[in-house]
Amino acid sequence: MTGYVLQRLGLMLVTLFAIITLTFFLMHAVPGGPFVSDKMMAPEIQAALDAKFHLDQPIWVQYLSYLQGIATLDFGPSFKYPGMSVNEMIAQxxxxxxxxxxxxxxxxxxxxxxxxxxxxxxxxxxxxxxxxxxxxxxxxxxxxxxxxxxxxxxxxxxxxxxxxxxxxxxxxxxxxxxxxxxxxxxxxxxxxxxxxxxxxxxxxxxxxxxxxxxxxxxxxxxxxxxxxxxxxxxxxxxxxxxxxxxxxxxxxxxxxxxxxxxxxxxxxxxxxxxxxxxxxxxxxxxxxxxxxxxxxxxxxxxxxxxxxx
CATH class of the missing domain: 1.10.3720.10 (MetI-like)
Structure with a gap:
């Protein structure tokens, strides 16, 4: 019984890791970005926002950084609601x-x-x-x-x-x-x-x-x-x-x-x-x-x- 429980918990972690990986790369594979819809935004401001949220870094760097945050149950900041994190959105x-x-x-x-x-x-x-x-x-x-x-x-x-x-x-x-x-x-x-x-x-x-x-x-x-x-x-x-x-x-x-x-x-x-x-x-x-x-x-x-x- 104990072995089965540990096996299921391990399988859950592997499945969750696969979901995190697929979700991350699928979202970044979609053309555009979170600030593309802001048509009146100057290129300099958009570049500054990308740098602030580390969107200008290579995809693998962003992925490792996101995994580090997930390991500490930190889903990161919201891109559209300044000053609010995803954890706060879920908690609300x-x-x-x-x-x-x-x-x-x-x-x-x-x-x-x-x-x-x-x-x-x-x-x-x-x-x-x-x-x-x-x-x-x-x-x-x-x-x-x-x-x-x-x-x-x-x-x-x-x-x-x-x-x-x-x-x-x-x-x-x-x-x-x-x-x-x-x-x-x-x-x-x-x-x-x-x-x-x-x-x-x-x-x-x-x-x-x-x-x-x-x-x-x-x-x-x-x-x-x-x-x-x-x-x-x-x-x-x-x-x-x-x-x-x-x-x-x-x-x-x-x-x-x-x-x-x-x-x-x-x-x-x-x-x-x-x-x-x-x-x-x-x-x-x-x-x-x-x-x-x-x-x-x-x-x-x-x-x-x-x-x-």
Whole structure:
């Protein structure tokens, strides 16, 4: 077990290094620079800015310098916001993005899994039909369409919630709803199909023949095994929600990381784009690592490393 954990941590570091390298060279391979859009800037001023941010140095020197900064968790200064570092941009946007993401993730778990279980236990009955119809609509309709329709109906027409921002606690409702709607539907469909497959297994029939209580059969044998595919997708889902949705944050004017990322792309802010991308990748790898560890809890038959031999 310890060997497997160390192996996974080493693989995560190698993967993160590859992402850092690819992101750095791809950004510098794009024609132009962060100050090209400033058409009124004199060549002397642009040269001074390039020298200030070391953009006039050879690419390999910039790369080594950037790696040195990453090693100390310093993503460097922003090229478009004087006096602000990328670390400060992430620190400013992370609380809002994390709050909305955590609430959305809790909604996915609290609604997606129970809806799937109810649909599976009532197969071909009206609860199953209702859940599947709603889930199909939730998967088919893009999140930005859901966000726009919800904003028009509940904010503009009814006035129940604010139109933008999260200054009021009611401001969280629409972003969380729009952000979690697709994943609630997806998890519900996955949980339903997985539980239906589990209920048809021989060990479920054996448990019934032994006279076990229906609730014990469902939770101890059925639900525990059927949750493995659900847990597999919950890792990337958590990373997706915790890092925010660019479109949702733009629609509801949330001062989160996603909004900073969109603006950094528009402004060609190299360090901001690279720093936020690396931050996103690190969160995704951590979530996947946690999912791998949860496999051992859900299914003791799974063995890692030397235990598997």
């Amino acid at each position: 946007g992370l609380p809002v993005t994390a709050q909305v993401g955590v609430l959305a993730f809790l909604c996915v778990i609290a609604l997606g899994v129970p809806f799937g279980v109810v649909a599976a236990l009532n197969r071909n009955c009206w609860p199953d039909t209702l859940v599947m119809v709603v889930a199909t609509i939730g998967v088919a309709v893009p999140s930005y369409v859901v966000a726009t329709m919800a904003l028009y109906l509940f904010a503009l027409r009814l006035g129940w919630v604010p139109t933008f921002g999260v200054d009021d606690w009611r401001g969280y409702f629409l972003p969380v709803f729009a952000l979690s709607g697709f994943w609630i539907s997806f998890v519900a469909r996955l949980a339903r199909s997985s539980l239906l497959e589990t209920l048809q297994q021989d060990y479920m029939t054996t448990a019934k023949a032994k006279g076990l209580m229906p609730g014990q059969i469902l939770f101890k044998h059925g639900l525990r095994n059927s949750l493995i595919p659900v847990v597999t997708v919950l890792g990337p889902v958590a990373a997706n929600l915790l890092t925010g949705s660019f479109v949702i944050e733009q629609i509801f004017a949330l001062p989160g990381i996603g909004r900073h990322f969109v603006l950094s792309i528009t402004n060609r802010d190299y360090t901001a784009i690279m720093g936020i991308t690396i931050f996103y990748a690190a969160i995704l790898m951590v979530m996947i690592f946690i999912v791998d560890m949860l496999y051992l809890v859900l299914d003791p038959r799974i063995k890692y490393g030397a235990q598997a031999r």
